[in-house]
Amino acid sequence: MFNGEVVEEIGPGALHAATHPYTRGLIASLPRLDEDRAELPVLDRAALARFGQEGRA
Amino acid sequence: MIQVDDLTVRYGPTTVLHNVSFAVAQGESFALVGESGSGKSTILKALAGQVDDWSGQMAVGGQRVTRSSSRAQAAQIQMVFQDPYGSLHPRRTVDDALSEPLVIHGLSERDARVLAMLDAVGLARRFRFRLPHQLSGGQRQRVAIARALMLSPKVLLLDEPTSALDVSVQAEILNLLKRLRAEQRLTFLLVTHDLPVVSFLCDRLAVLRAGRVVETAGVATLRGRALASDYGRELLASCEGIV
Ligand SMILES: Nc1ncnc2c1ncn2[C@@H]1O[C@H](COP(=O)(O)OP(=O)(O)O)[C@@H](O)[C@H]1O
Ligand SMILES: [Mg+2]
Numbered sequence: 001m002f003n004g005e006v007v008e009e010i011g012p013g014a015l016h017a018a019t020h021p022y023t024r025g026l027i028a029s030l031p032r033l034d035e036d037r038a039e040l041p042v043l044d045r046a047a048l049a050r051f052g053q054e055g056r057a
Numbered sequence: 058m059i060q061v062d063d064l065t066v067r068y069g070p071t072t073v074l075h076n077v078s079f080a081v082a083q084g085e086s087f088a089l090v091g092e093s094g095s096g097k098s099t100i101l102k103a104l105a106g107q108v109d110d111w112s113g114q115m116a117v118g119g120q121r122v123t124r125s126s127s128r129a130q131a132a133q134i135q136m137v138f139q140d141p142y143g144s145l146h147p148r149r150t151v152d153d154a155l156s157e158p159l160v161i162h163g164l165s166e167r168d169a170r171v172l173a174m175l176d177a178v179g180l181a182r183r184f185r186f187r188l189p190h191q192l193s194g195g196q197r198q199r200v201a202i203a204r205a206l207m208l209s210p211k212v213l214l215l216d217e218p219t220s221a222l223d224v225s226v227q228a229e230i231l232n233l234l235k236r237l238r239a240e241q242r243l244t245f246l247l248v249t250h251d252l253p254v255v256s257f258l259c260d261r262l263a264v265l266r267a268g269r270v271v272e273t274a275g276v277a278t279l280r281g282r283a284l285a286s287d288y289g290r291e292l293l294a295s296c297e298g299i300v
Contacts, residue, residue: 029228031257033296034280039235040228040257 058083058212058244059104063113066099066268073099074268076113081261083211086238086245088255090292091265097248100265101214104246105136118211132162135205139217141197144204145189151175151200152185158207170207177240178203179233195226202233206241213238215247219254231257252296256280264289 008020025043059081066074074096081087089097102108104115106122115122117134138144145154155171164170175182178199189197198218205213218234219227235258238245247259255262256279264272264286272286282293 026224029225031228031231031251031253033253033256033282033293035256036276036280037257039232042228042232043225 058085058118059087059246060114060116061100061104062115064100064103064115065112066096066103066108067110072268074103074111077265077268077270079263079270079273081244081246083244084238084242085261086247086259088247088249088259088262089265090249090252090255090262091288092250095265096268097265098216101136101216101246101248105134105214106131132158132208133210134212134214135208135210136214136216137198137201137205137218139221141194141201142189144201145197147189150186150188151180151192154200154204155207158204162208164208174203174207177206177237179229193226194222195229198222198226198230199233202230202237206237209241210243212244212246215245217248217250220249220251227254234258252279252292264292 008023022043025041028041029043031037031040059079061080062078064074064077065072077096077100079087089100091097099108103111104117104122106124109124120133136144149157152171155174156167159167159170171185172182175185180196180199180203184192184196189200192200202218215234219230222230231254234245237243245258247255249255256276259276261273261275262279263270264274264284266288272284272289274284274289278284284290284293
């Protein structure tokens with residue numbers, strides 16, 4: 001869900017194949033068990049808003 | 058910085074912690090993991106002096122935790138909870154929440170300290186006079202963290218601080234905690250059931266089951282999925298398959 005709309009529907013096993021940037025952003029922001037990361041990526045909401053406009057144009 | 062030896066805690070007739078021992082060095086980040094009801098929060102409460110019936114020894118910053126710990130001692134150790142509503146009064150503003158510890162401890166220059174702390178936790182100054190319900194969940198957690206840091210504690214006790222947040226807000230708060238720990242040389246004791254969070258934020262962990270520590274390990278062991286105890290391996294198996 002992004003901005004109150006379902007943007008993508010996928011099964012939990014298929015998260016790797018997510019294509020919408022919002023879904024991909026969420027997945028990227030999850031910590032990983034086997035990785036030592038200095039910082040977690042966070043969602044760029046401004047970029048997502050632009051994608052939303054283009055996606056509907 | 059934190060020393061827990063042989064800690065046993067009872068609630069009425071029920072023993073909920075059995076001879077728990079572990080130590081956390083200054084500046085270290087240590088996790089307590091285990092299923093719900095295993096006694097993780099009780100360990101934090103005991104360290105914060107909020108448990109009546111306990112035996113064993115506990116010390117924070119070289120000072121023994123006693124049944125009547127002083128105000129100065131209490132300031133050294135602060136708690137952050139899963140639900141910031143629990144620690145924020147619904148009718149008190151952000152400014153009230155951050156000023157109160159300063160008032161209680163008779164500290165001056167409150168304005169400057171509150172503004173500096175808003176900056177430190179990444180909360181815009183325009184939120185200063187808002188009430189908790191006028192903030193998002195992530196902003197409320199920033200306020201709870203800010204309040205906990207107002208008295209410059211040495212130790213933060215974090216009880217599932219991000220488990221009520223959605224994953225992108227969780228990432229922001231985890232990044233904030235990691236940065237604050239480095240900047241303020243804080244020692245963390247973090248309760249969570251989320252092993253990837255431990256991997257991101259902690260140096261070592263203790264695995265708890267039914268009130269007992271079944272394993273203590275370094276985070277490299279966790280990342281290598283090499284926990285030794287049966288229960289530790291069960292926890293690892295339960296986070297397979299997640300991305
Ligand atoms: N105030 C209390 N009175 C009685 N029993 C309690 C109290 N708080 C916790 N318990 C019990 O102690 C055990 C450990 O609880 P807790 O430390 O909250 O576990 P965790 O944080 O790991 O989920 C549980 O069985 C719980 O029901
Ligand atoms: Mg708990």
